[in-house]
Amino acid sequence: MGRRIMEWAARSDYMGGIPRKMVLTAVGGLAKAVVSLFNSTTVHNADTLLRLVRSRPNGVPLVTVSNHMSTMDDPFLWAFKGFPITDANLSRGGICFYVVIWSGKCIPITRGGGIYQEHMNEALERLSEGSWLHTFPEGKVYQEDAxxxxxxxxxxxxxxxxxxxxxxxxxxxxxxxxxxxDKFHRGKRPPFPLWNKDIKIIVGEPMELDLPEMRQMATSLSRNTSHSTLGWPSSCPGGLDEAAQKHLYSAISEKIQNVMERLRIFAKSFSKSKDQSLC
Structure with a gap:
């Protein structure tokens, strides 16, 4: 079976990109109204996000990662004042590791399908083109303050x-x-977004990941441990075997999780002192 392509949602060449532009305009306009008009939104370090989305070295991809607080995070997350959410040329692909995002520029990832499912290859293609990819790496919506x-x-x-x-x-x-x-009335979501709420978006700084060193460390650690095998290919740069890949992915995930947790703690005090800077 040939690899399926997201002709409508993720590709700009389908019907001249007109369907995607229509969806982005409609959804983006609604999201702008909800986030910028009906609710109070404060963004920390928005300039860094805007700079990396609009201008970065040629061919260098951008991966943004965030927590997942609601089924409407995408597109609400990109609807704050000054962000060009309706710009179809930003080349953003959205990935949530359990459900399709409906904003018109998405790649569907099946929950439980593993990291080598077919559409992960399409995500890699987007990265190879130097595009922007956003993910919700927690894998599901968590609305608890935790x-x-x-x-x-x-x-x-x-x-x-x-x-x-x-x-x-x-x-x-x-x-x-x-x-x-998620549980508004009788355990169900509201039929439409609520208003008069306080929204805070905390953008961190680009992370420094020394991938060559992390690969060497993963290879070294894998020699002293045993793992059950899932039949992963040795397609990771450096030809890492499955055990080394597991160590590498775990180490990268832990670093990202730690940074996100520091941002979460900062967000709790952000409203008290908006001019403070992140450590």
Whole structure:
């Protein structure tokens, strides 16, 4: 069976890109109204996100990662004032590791399908083109005020397997769980987004991941441990075997999780002192 291509949602050449532009305009306009008009939104370090989305070295991909607070995080996360959410030329592909994102620029990842499922290859293609990819590496919506959960390995595998080392930018947000709560009335979500809520979006700084050194460490650790095998190919740069890949993806995920947790803690005090800087 040939590999399927996301002709409508993820590709700009389908019917001249007109369907995608229509969806982005409609959804982006609604998201802008919800986030920028009906609710109060504060963004920390937005300039870093805007700079990396609009201008970065030629051919260098961008991977943004964030926590997942509601079913509407995408597109609400990109609807703050000043962000060009309706720009179809930003080349953003969205990945949530359990469900299709409906914003018109997405790649469907099947929950439980593993990190080598077919559409992960399409995500790698986007990265090889120097595009922007956003992921929700926690793997599901968590609306509780709790530490960042253990991350799924899909995001780490994309970072490690990308032909060009991507820029990794962590983001943490709060408030969307109040705009679209999972249990609003009789255990169901509201029929439409709520208003008069406080939304905070905390953009971190690009992470420095020394992937060559992390690969060497993963290879060294794998020699002293035993793992059950899942039949993974040795397609990770450096030809790492499955055991080494597991160590590598775990190490990358742990680093991202730790940074996201620091951002989450910072967000709790952000409203008290908006001019403070991240450590």
């Amino acid at each position: 530490p960042i959960r253990r991350l799924k390995w899909g995001t780490a595998s994309l970072i490690a397997r990308a032909p060009v080392n991507p820029i990794v930018l962590p983001i943490v947000h709060t408030g969307f769980e109040q705009v679209m709560p």
